[in-house]
Amino acid sequence: MRSRRIPTRLFLSAAGLAVVLLATPDPLFAQRGPVAPDPGTIRLKTATFDPLVAMPSLPDGLSISEYSPGVRGSYLVQFDSPITAAHRSALENAGAAVKGYVPMMTLEVVMTPASRGKVAGIDGVRWVGVVQPAFKLYPGLERDVADRFTPGDKVALQVSLYPGEDEPGLSQVRGLGARILKVDRGRSFLVAQVEVPAARLQALARIPTVRYIELVYEPMALNDRARFHNGMAAIANDTFSAGIDPSLDGKDEASGFQVKYGHMDTGIYIAHPDFTTADITFEPGADSSDLDNGHGTHTSGSLVGDGGQSSSVPEGAPPGGAAIGPNQWRGMTPQAALHHISFDNLYTDRQMFERESEEGVQISSNSWGWSSGGSSIRDYNTNAAMWDEGVWDADNDVAGLQSLIVFFSA
Template identity: 30%
Template sequence: MNIRKPFIILMFLALSLIIVGSVAGQNSQPNRSEAIQLQTIPSIHLQAGTFTPALDQTLDLPQTLTTQRAIDANSEAYYIVQFSGPVSAEWKASLEQLGGSLHGYIPDYAYKVKLTGRQAAAAANLDGVIWVGIFEPAYRLAPDLKQGGLSLYRIRLESGADVTAVTQLINNLGAAVYKQDGNFLLVAANSFQVDSIAHILDVAWIENFVIPEKQNEFGAGVIVGANTANANGYDGSTQIAAVADTGLGGGTASTAHADIPAGRIDAIQNFQGADSGGCYTVIGDGPQDVDSGHGTHTAVSVVGDGGSSGEGKGTAPAAHLVFQATEDYTEFTGFCSFFYTDGYYLLGLPDDLVDLYQPAYNAGARVHSNSWGADDNGAYTANSVST
């Protein structure tokens, strides 16, 4: 007995390491006892594609964008943990009790979770879990990512990431980090470097860098049917609306616009963009609408009271306004000057739009109007995630 007991313990430890290695290195086997009872077997929907792990489906990914090494029991990685149905609070709590940190929902019924290899093996055996798989580097790339030579990219890091450490790793690859705003980085890199960046642990998403463009040049009554709403007595008199755009009139409540009385302007917030060393310099001019008048136009289309005959009336002609000015003159330098010419740009918009919405909310706004965007054909971007 005294001889066999240590042998049994050693066998158990060896078996445990094999189990941990198999789950951590790649993906767990689907829990078919759970999945086979489902009327509809859930799939995983990513921008990289859709697949159903319970049916042994996988995505055909480039070898350079998959995890080739085995993840040992104590090393961390990001996993997809998929459940058999709508995720209950108890199921989420069981993941957190393992020590995992949740980093966003993935349809259907899954979460991205940061786990050690040992925790991932344990997660595969939790109630309701039907599959645990590596969140591959390929899943971190926008489908329309520019390929080939040097380009500008916007990179979002996971919450809790060591931004300084990730920045150093990117620089070590030969790419250039031009700007850091919270958990976002502006990076110049080529395709080979981008593939390597996708392997960095706390990189969440890589997309093409685009500067937001001014949009919406048409009146509110046509866009959202405000004429009908106003005719039925809805005028926004109990609301505070926020507008983020270029600037507002002369930059003060008294010089905003004749159709927006100063008494209805609760706040004007100025968001001056930060310089990006080696890429661009922002020359601040305050909250006034210096260049196109676009911000004044959009503000009036939201809260303007119009003329005596109703001309120029906005959607909510009695609402109060919080305006956020985000445009300044920008001079581009170095590599970035090949992509953009000097001029007025909306570079005051924060990379994390929560930093735009929260000050407006704190000022009382519960509606936020944005007449700007990017030429990305409706792609689900980091801005979509923030919103």
């Protein structure tokens, strides 16, 4: 693992509130509403049900009773008590590969129908059932595809597959006439971006080792003025006015000394006067002009701008502002380094944070989110799950865990 010095005091700013991704829930999880108090309830994004009371009603073409003999497919195994290491060991001894957890007290496994019979006999198992094709589709996906595409159109989708089961799955995806565009291999799941005829969506969901299917989303720059509502503006002004501790020759920890950011955005206008002394590097192919947007110049300036143009800001701006002093509007950490990746690089999520890790980045600053049809995606999805994995291991190619502090605007 790389040795990284993280300062004990560090002020961070994005285009608004920042949130840190902490956990790694499965994208199949139901993320909204309180957790059901009934331990017999299984909570998926697409359905909430107690399998011993009633199964959900499923669309035609998106339900199956069992896989063909010898075929490895995905199942849900629910227990009647909290899951233990002994339960997992019993599943593995029965030929089931454990792939994930679903509330309540349910594991995702991959196995054959023959193993299903053995698993059903394990002490403490409450229910065993196939992961239905309908469970694998992001809510509303069929409707969105039908509204936006004709049956013969090619649709760009991101398809999650179970690790260790991905090669047979990808082969079956290709068999539907799909083209594999990109593949992200995480530790806990694999995500393939594919182009497939719209008419084959249900067939894609019926592939036994496909885990989840969503549209391929586009990055969207995000803005808000939360810093003025939560008091951050006043805190920042005090920090700027205090300046950098002269006894440390401008290298105190609050200035960002020995800190390196990763920055994904529209681009950076590197010729801006506030970047005269900034230590900014660019990913090959990244936009160093940002002339079409300006958002990336704004967010990178909030981090590492030197404030040389502070005197050009009119008095009273932003609202409630006083007279402008020298360097008052410098970035939060002007001594920090920054490595920029542009939307134009067309990287997958894992490619983004792996490149940041390879560049020695400690903090990934992101004032953007994923969008579909011009609207931001606000639900937890596969993209968010991949970033959550990157928090604790940002580079699978390096031994050990390569940690990364990740901020996204809220």
